[in-house]
Amino acid sequence: MTSTIVAEGLRKRFRGGAVALDDFDLTVPAGIVHGLLGPNGAGKTTAVRVLSTLLSFDAGRAEVAGADVAGDPRTVRERIALTGQDAAVDDLLSGRQNLVLFGRLQGLSPAAARARAGELLERFDLAGAASRSAKDYSGGMRRRLDLAASLIRRPAVLFLDEPTTGLDPRSRNEVWRAVRDLVSEGTTVLLTTQYLEEADQLAARISVVDAGRVVAEGTPDELKSALGADRLEVVIREADRLDDAAAVIKEVTGTVPDIDPDQRRLRVPVADRVGALTAVLHGLQDGAITVADIGVHRPTLDEAFLTLTEKVPA
Amino acid sequence: MTAVTAGRVMAGRYLRHVVRAPEEIVIYFSLPIMFVLVFGYVFGSGMAVPGGGHYREFLVPGVFVMTMFYGIGATGTGIAVDMNRGVVDRFRSMPMPRSALITGRMAADQVRALLEITALVLCGLPVGWRWHLGVPRLLAAIGLLLLLRLALSCVGVALGMLAKNPDMVATIVFPLAFPLTAISNVFVAPELMPGWLGVVSEWNPISATTTAIRELFGNPGIGSDSWPAAHALPLAVVWPVLLIVVVGPMAVRRYRNLSR
Structure with a gap:
């Protein structure tokens, strides 16, 4: 047609x-x-x-x-x-x-x-x-x-x-x-x-x-x-365990997380929301890393646009 | 779809608005009637008509003209309401002649003007106003009023397109309409005004139509022997035509430029 x-x-x-x-x-x-x-x-x-x-x-x-x-x-x-x-x-x-x-x-x-x-x-x-x-x-x-x-x-x-x-x-x-x-x-x-x-x-x-x-x-x-998958966000208590936490997350999800040292926050895209959340949580507990907060977030439309517009050469 | 059919359908639309929202026309009808009563009876006893004659016979033709003038408000508001709404987008995205919105509005205004004139005739007769020179001159006078209304429709359409907001039209029209009709020969003969004000009143375009229809009706107070008063009939044609020629293209251009 x-x-x-x-x-x-x-x-x-x-x-x-x-x-x-x-x-x-x-x-x-x-x-x-x-x-x-x-x-x-x-x-x-x-x-x-x-x-x-x-x-x-x-x-x-x-x-x-x-x-x-x-x-x-x-x-x-x-x-x-x-x-x-x-x-x-x-x-x-x-x-x-x-x-x-x-x-x-x-x-x-x-x-x-x-x-x-x-x-x-x-x-x-x-x-x-x-x-x-x-x-x-x-x-x-x-x-x-x-x-x-x-x-x-x-x-x-x-x-x-x-x-x-x-x-x-x-x-x-x-x-x-x-x-x-x-x-x-x-x-x-x-x-x-x-x-x-x-x-x-x-x-x-x-x-x-x-x-x-x-x-x-x-x-x-x-x-x-393309707009980006769900993101798993983890905030841990001790800043000196960030690298250990990143290693756990990489092992579970296969992706190296973004690290925000000031907030002690790690971020990684995940495909399987609940599975990834559970596995990461277990992994962190096994490693005796104290979790302050954990959650899976859907990208908002605003974030999706930011993602997409960043890809466009100016 | 020809431009004429489209214009007729659009005129029908504007007249249906009158039927569905009669409040507006009631206001437009009651205002002139109120003017006849207030000026005719409250102020009328203190009013003189140069050259003699009854004040109410002098007044009614003026109110005819004033009524045509206030029509600018109705036209401008109607167009501004359309412009403010998505409905103009629909008209413009349809394969219809673009002129229809303007020609339809002007045609509907002519019908409204005829209704207003009829109402005023019915209101004028009981207060003592008459046409003395026969039906052909009565019709000629009505023709001049309709011509004036046509020109003022153009002004209203242009105003409605420029303002784009119905409230703004009212804010512009009504503060202007009163002085423009008062500083004319509508209510008071210019000879009775202070010198310069009298001159302004004599030259006021709406005075031309007022004097012309007073002549055609055989009503008193057709005024001094000044140039505009002596040439009222041709001026009552020239002024409106001039206004149409100047303002009409402005309205059309404005409508075309909506696509800018």
């Missing part, structure tokens, strides 16, 4: 001077969810806004759903839909009026727009609230309405910009389910998220974005191993 989204060397500098995209490359094959994962300000939203024709860019090339973003934005717009961070619906109108409006603006006849609105309200479980103003919807309902509005014409590519930020777990699951359904019908989804878990749940492939460029790319599994 050909690629549905291709971005090559995209560069975007805002008028204030901030560089939001800096040599941004992305290739997304058709029919999958591709995640853009990154911290706030990494450039994820800018990338989505550029690819969905909302923002111009300064250099590079972008193609979405077979059309050139800069040269033929109109064709791109015919083939995409966008669901942003801030639900892109009309607050004063009812759910049904919103969907009819967007249907009409996309060229549906009044009757066709009403029929499609009815279908989507059913599908997204909003039929009961169809005549209420969107401003009275809960966060989850708004996001569902927003998603429904994006699906009026069955887009080839759907951009989802942080679709679950601020949602409770149940609403989040509903959005995830809707996204999975869509992809099974053949839509390509570009999803931005700050949540590793969300990318893990939905995305077949993930690009990690930092400082306006993609710093790592792969399947969730590939990235998780």
Whole structure:
């Protein structure tokens, strides 16, 4: 299958001077969810806004759903839909009026727009609230309405910009389910998220974005191993036993630990959380090394980004 | 999807807003009616109309114009609310003519203006205001009011896009609207003002429309023989057209530049 989204060397500098995209490359094959994962300000939203024709860019090339973003934005717009961070619906109108409006603006006849609105309200479980103003919807309902509005014409590519930020777990699951359904019908989804878990749940492939460029790319599994395994941390009482403790840890885990002499702390990546913890603890006790603290820590997303960005040559 | 259809659908959207949030239009309707009553009855007894005639007949055309003027607030706020929300992103990511947001808003404003004019006619008749020169001139006067409203819609759209924040629009419009309408011939004939203030009032663009519709209605107080008063009819066309030509492209450019 050909690629549905291709971005090559995209560069975007805002008028204030901030560089939001800096040599941004992305290739997304058709029919999958591709995640853009990154911290706030990494450039994820800018990338989505550029690819969905909302923002111009300064250099590079972008193609979405077979059309050139800069040269033929109109064709791109015919083939995409966008669901942003801030639900892109009309607050004063009812759910049904919103969907009819967007249907009409996309060229549906009044009757066709009403029929499609009815279908989507059913599908997204909003039929009961169809005549209420969107401003009275809960966060989850708004996001569902927003998603429904994006699906009026069955887009080839759907951009989802942080679709679950601020949602409770149940609403989040509903959005995830809707996204999975869509992809099974053949839509390509570009999803931005700050949540590793969300990318893990939905995305077949993930690009990690930092400082306006993609710093790592792969399947969730590939990235998780690249992002660093769990870390075992041991703090011992006597500073003069640090070398002995390091020897024990190396023997058990096969890796030389990092040593922080000031904190009397040793750190080592481990694959098997509980096994490594137990074995190291036993080893230290057998060597009569007093343990002040021991624990296994998952890397936080922040740490993962630090790890990944450090690998990038400046 | 043609630009006309898109503009019509968008105008329908703005008019639906009126139906779904009628509070706003109630405020916009009650303000002019209050002005007719307060100025007509409370201050009116102390007001003179140069050249004779009843003050309330002098006042009502002025309030027509004032009402068109205050419409800037409604337009600006409506556009700023849209700009503040993701909904504009959806419009802009859809394959629809980009002009629709602006043309739709301006068309909806024309419908609103007609409703406001009708309400004011119904409020003016019981307090003694009449049109004396026949229906064609009545319609011509309404045409001038709609032209003024069209120009002020442009101003409102530009303001809404620049402000990007509905509260900011209100902060800009209302402190300006009162002096701009008061220092005109809306409430008081410029001849009765201190010399320089009278000159400013005579030249105030909204005075042109007020004098022009007073002429067309056959209402008193069409003013001195100063140049702007003597050429009120052409000026009532020229000023709004000028405003459209100057401000309209600013609004369009601002909307285009959202992609910067």
